[in-house]
Amino acid sequence: MTADRAPDTAPVLDVRDLSVRFRMRGGNDIAAVSGARFSVAPGECLALVGESGCGKSVLASALLGLLPANAATTGSALLGGDTDLLTAGERTLARTVRGRRIGLVPQSPAAHLTPVRTVRAQLEEALRELTGARGSDLPKAALAAAARASFPEGHLDRYPHELSGGLAQRAATALALIGDAPLLLADEPTTGLDRDLVERTVDELRRHTDTGRALLIITHDLAAAERVADRVAVMYAGRIVEIADAEDFFQAPGPRHPYARGLLAALPERDFAPIPGMPPELGALPEGCAFAARCGHADDRCTAERPAFRADLACHHAPTGRTHPLKEAADA
Ligand SMILES: Nc1ncnc2c1ncn2[C@@H]1O[C@H](COP(=O)(O)OP(=O)(O)OP(=O)(O)O)[C@@H](O)[C@H]1O
Numbered sequence: 031m032t033a034d035r036a037p038d039t040a041p042v043l044d045v046r047d048l049s050v051r052f053r054m055r056g057g058n059d060i061a062a063v064s065g066a067r068f069s070v071a072p073g074e075c076l077a078l079v080g081e082s083g084c085g086k087s088v089l090a091s092a093l094l095g096l097l098p099a100n101a102a103t104t105g106s107a108l109l110g111g112d113t114d115l116l117t118a119g120e121r122t123l124a125r126t127v128r129g130r131r132i133g134l135v136p137q138s139p140a141a142h143l144t145p146v147r148t149v150r151a152q153l154e155e156a157l158r159e160l161t162g163a164r165g166s167d168l169p170k171a172a173l174a175a176a177a178r179a180s181f182p183e184g185h186l187d188r189y190p191h192e193l194s195g196g197l198a199q200r201a202a203t204a205l206a207l208i209g210d211a212p213l214l215l216a217d218e219p220t221t222g223l224d225r226d227l228v229e230r231t232v233d234e235l236r237r238h239t240d241t242g243r244a245l246l247i248i249t250h251d252l253a254a255a256e257r258v259a260d261r262v263a264v265m266y267a268g269r270i271v272e273i274a275d276a277e278d279f280f281q282a283p284g285p286r287h288p289y290a291r292g293l294l295a296a297l298p299e300r301d302f303a304p305i306p307g308m309p310p311e312l313g314a315l316p317e318g319c320a321f322a323a324r325c326g327h328a329d330d331r332c333t334a335e336r337p338a339f340r341a342d343l344a345c346h347h348a349p350t351g352r353t354h355p356l357k358e359a360a361d362a
């Protein structure tokens with residue numbers, strides 16, 4: 031899939047050195063995202079993975095202008111080659127970006143659905159606004175929109191508080207798919223769904239990319255990521271530590287970063303061996319590599335000096351780019 035991509039295709043989203051700091055009372059700032067750099071091409075699905083609290087949702091909120099007032103953002107995030115999402119301003123984001131140029135499946139769907147309106151009413155409103163559907167076309171279009179996200183027809187007249195977590199998730203996904211935005215940003219779109227529905231949902235999200243649209247999916251479900259992604263970006267303690275082709279990552283030769291290898295090894299269907307220790311506090315990050323304290327490969331340099339993100343990897347054990355440091359070490 032990735033190999034078929036024309037090399038000169040301009041990215042739908044191009045994020046450069048994105049950082050988000052939360053200013054806290056007492057001066058102990060939280061570095062929620064640091065120096066994130068990635069792009070998503072037309073027709074591509076990029077999965078952003080990493081443990082809870084590593085900054086995935088903050089990154090997504092930064093792209094949509096949905097951060098709270100105590101957040102300070104630097105860097106750039108170019109949408110469609112012409113709009114820097116970080117400087118665009120609320121008016122532009124509200125009028126032309128959110129819902130129209132970027133569809134969002136939010137992490138807490140219940141909080142994003144309008145509490146006083148039924149799912150059907152919300153779908154019809156989004157259809158009117160984003161597709162121009164009118165009158166007698168609306169009911170049929172609402173049914174079709176619900177079906178895309180496997181939302182059962184019999185529940186369309188429920189209010190958000192009458193929905194289970196999984197149903198609220200599907201309602202939010204149905205809403206996000208309306209309008210066929212050039213970029214779909216799905217933050218944990220499969221929470222609360224059983225495996226069968228997880229697969230149907232991610233397959234539907236994937237279909238969004240069939241016509242050159244892009245998908246950025248945030249998930250800690252690595253099986254779901256493997257199912258849909260062309261490339262995988264791994265985040266740890268606010269930093270992207272590796273970006274890899276999904277096939278290389280999940281099959282052979284496997285991830286290059288020790289943290290990413292640990293994530294895969296922790297899966298029940300693999301070694302079921304959790305990474306020892308805990309990630310550092312984002313308000314008190316160590317000077318060197320944030321993963322050093324948990325890494326079996328760490329040496330003095332790792333604790334002293336933070337590895338730069340080069341050739342899609344931030345690890346001192348790969349100074350020359352795309353070679354596979356851990357594999358080489360094992361072969362030696
Ligand atoms: N408004 C805020 N003020 C201060 N810190 C915040 C704020 N919002 C988020 N954070 C912190 O930013 C960090 C990253 O949070 P984020 O929600 O992005 O994690 P995540 O990777 O999406 O995790 P999960 O997988 O659990 O959704 C966390 O340490 C969180 O406590």
Ligand code: NI
Pocket residue numbers: 086087088137217
């Ligand atoms: Ni999150």
